[in-house]
Amino acid sequence: MAAFALALAVSAGLSAPVAHAAAEPAPAPRVHSQQYPPSQPGGGVGVAGAFELDADYDVLKYVYSFTNDAGFLDKEVLADADGKATIRWTPRVSGQHEIFVAAVTREGYSQVPSYGFYVLAGGHPAAHWRLDGTLTDANGANALMPHGSPDLASTGYSGRGAALGDPQDHLSGPVLADTSKNFSLSAWVKVDDGSADRAVVATADGTAFSAGLYYDAAVGRWAFGMTTADRTAVRVAHSQALAETGVWTHLAGTYEVTTRTLSLYVDGVGQGQVTGVEGWQASQLLVGRHRWNGVEVGGAPGAVDEVKVYARTVNEAEVKKLAGQVGLRAHYRFNEGTGGGTQDEVTGAVAPLNGKTGWELDRDDTSLRFNGPDEAGQEQDGEAHVSGPAPGIRTDRSFSISAWARLDTATHEDKDRTVVSLVHNGTSLLDLRYGGTSKTWEFVVGGTTVETRYGVELQEWTYLTAVHDKANAEVRLYFSGVYVTKVPFTSGGSAETGAVVEFGRLSPSTAAGSFWKGGIDDVRVYAGVLSQEQILAQAVRT
Structure with missing residues (x-):
């Protein structure tokens, strides 16, 4: 047992308490998750889950790792005064997973419990607007409201799409995802004129957009931005290459709440990430329009098609599949x-x-x-x-x-x-x-x-x-x-x-x-x- 405790310490990058090296390790801590219950399917790819930890003894912190992590017990979370802690985690792949946890006490390291669970495949989008001449989603519900004179019979990326050529042309509707939690936005867009900012799809309230995919004319690149909770600043990930006008391009933006990270993808390829972003709940979806300080901005993107909203984070393989749509x-x-x-x-x-x-x-x-x-x-x-x-x-x-x-x-x-x-x-x-x-x-x-x-x-x-x-x-x-x-x-x-x-x-x-x-x-x-x-x-x- 002493060797086991020392191995845990080395794996976690910690110093083992020498004075207690020969002591029997404490019992394994308890692990509980509502989203990912043990030995059964739950949650899904891109769905954040909380793992509650506790023990019947004094705990300083917990060290842990998941099945697909590069290291073993290479992460840690501090325990509160009651010896409890919460691990928040988002799976990137489906299938069988396991979490390994050891409690760290003043005497050493506990035993490691066996907590296996099964992650379901990623679910369908919360809404998918094909924009093939109709404004309802793929299930015939959640109709978008047209503003201005959008052309719904124009040529889209796949079949027909929505041509938004005038600054007043845009669509609005329900968000259908909690943007303070994990979510993703995606759409096909063809920008005709790169001389000004062009909004593609955004979530917003009456004052500002909370998250949005758009063309940033100042740098000539695609962007995925999220505003701070006080609506005073925007955190932005830009594309690595300049955006091309007059060409159908697939954009996807994802937000992962456990790491507070937003990510941008262009044509299925990851572009950039920004961390330390705190999302907030939007009340409206905007297509072809952003909102800032209560003012409508970023209109006339050109043409938009295949708008999707997910109440989860889509992974890299899923984004590639979206961008490969024929x-x-x-x-x-x-x-x-x-x-x-x-x-x-x-x-x-x-x-x-x-x-x-x-x-x-x-x-x-x-x-x-x-x-x-x-x-x-x-x-x-x-x-x-x-x-x-x-x-x-x-x-x-x-x-x-x-x-x-x-x-x-x-x-x-x-x-x-x-x-x-x-x-x-x-x-x-x-x-x-x-x-x-x-x-x-x-x-x-x-x-x-x-x-x-x-x-x-x-x-x-x-x-x-x-x-x-x-x-x-x-x-x-x-x-x-x-x-x-x-x-x-x-x-x-x-x-x-x-x-x-x-x-x-x-x-x-x-x-x-x-x-x-x-x-x-x-x-x-x-x-x-x-x-x-x-x-x-x-x-x-x-």
């Missing part, structure tokens, strides 16, 4: 079966068929065929492609592309054959293709290549999905709905938003070898990161 930018079903063009179902634009491109009926599925036999039945291998309008994605941000492809060559050629490309000024920024050297499916973007490692089956339909996950700095390739491989992607990509989508060729096309030969069907282009579940759900031709 927004469909182009979808070509190729179901027309006749005529000289095919329609994008997202924009309604018609893309013309060029060269040796035509229609085919494969059982019940209509698709495009590139370089099929001519009217005399002779094989063709030349100019064949379809050019559609720009889907508005950038290769330096998260995006996903999926397509069905069938390669109809007689053998596995040494030539590259392009299924889908994104082209700007005659040069392809990305290329989903058959690789002539590897004889596999490949995806090339920004000089980085990822391949399936499986040989291409000729004359067979294959479902391909390529994903650039910016938050995780990688490019992934999926084959028939199943993840195959990934490679790091750090080259940055292109910030160009005007690149057009093309099917069946690589630009610049220097030879017929870059043209596709076979079928292409059901091409989709997304901003954001398709999940494995979403990809698998689309692995059936419809």
